[in-house]
Amino acid sequence: MPHDYNESLMTPEEQSDRKSLLGFSFLHFMNDMHSTSLPTIIPMLVSSISISLSQAGILNAVFGLTNLFGQPIAGYLADRQKRPWLAVWAPMLSIAGACLLPISPNYAIAFLLVGLMSMGTASFHPQGLGRTGSSAKSKDLALFIALFAACGSFGSAVGPVYVVFLISLIGKNMFPIVLIPAFIICLYIWKRVVSDQKAENITKEKADFRGFFSNMGGIMQKISPIVFAATVRDATLQGIKLFLPMLVVIKGGSIAKGGMLLFVITMACTLAGIIGGRLADSTGDEKVMLWTMGLSPIFLIAGFHTSGALSVAALVLGFALLQASNSVTTAMAQKKCPASRSSASSLAMGVSWGIANLFTTPVGFSADIIGLEKTLQIVAFLPWAVTAWYTGKMILSKRGI
Known part of the structure; x- marks a missing residue:
């Protein structure tokens, strides 16, 4: 009864926004459940087509290049679309x-399929985030983005278990049958959920080559410190997360055990993102970002130097602290560029994530040379670069420099 009463107080436009938010959030869950399955599929490719850790890093770097260049373009186009096609x-x-990736007959086909996955992700996220931000009030912006992100994080958590379970149940040759229900869901959301949504903050400027660079350049000037912090955070997350299942296998565990570890970590990250968003709205964005990124290396390093349940608990907490600032940095970027939410999100999330995925290539090469565990321990220290940079910035600011 209270639920119906609250709904009656909403305007038709507000009800449309809430309904659309649910639709985009479910699409985020579905997208990330598949697009983040690469760490689980890589051991399968190592077994089936004998790829090396360096080649695995290159596959993940495809995500980096596509998101680095694709998300800003998608964001620029999304800010000019009346309907949420992307x-x-x-x-x-x-x-x-x-x-299709698990049944790749060779490395070249695997490379192309990873490119297809990354194109889908790069096209989806800017507009999904932009529509989420425009439906939220400014005081709840970080929370709304966190809820949208939580659906993606939950999809990422379910993804490894989902892939392993479904392939073990029906075999990897039958895995592509998933495309049929996925298409039906997308069609339903397009026709019944977002069909009546009114676009907000759509610029009347036409898309053109020169306009793209001038638009992105202006936005980047406003949010470059945020992009730097997000890039370092995402590089740490991706650099460790991609190779964590392989580290489990190297230490004598199974692929399923590695997938379950990713599941637990990502579920913790899902909850941490929501908590981080709520704290940012009440205590301040920058404060939450600096504290969570400053504390995370302590627990990640502890996780690598311990074993058993203690190691798992430390790794989970370290990842959760990193993920807590994910929605915060995107909200900070949208607040600085409220008329270009999709473009700002593409830079704060897409470019940072793209560069971070490129970072997995040298991580893979380093793992081949000095060992995987030692390499991941070095990567775990990266968030302190943001802490040091912001601390130095605050000291100089106090001195008037």
């Missing part, structure tokens, strides 16, 4: 790539 249909590319 947010609804791009997940189909991610799902197609993920479903």
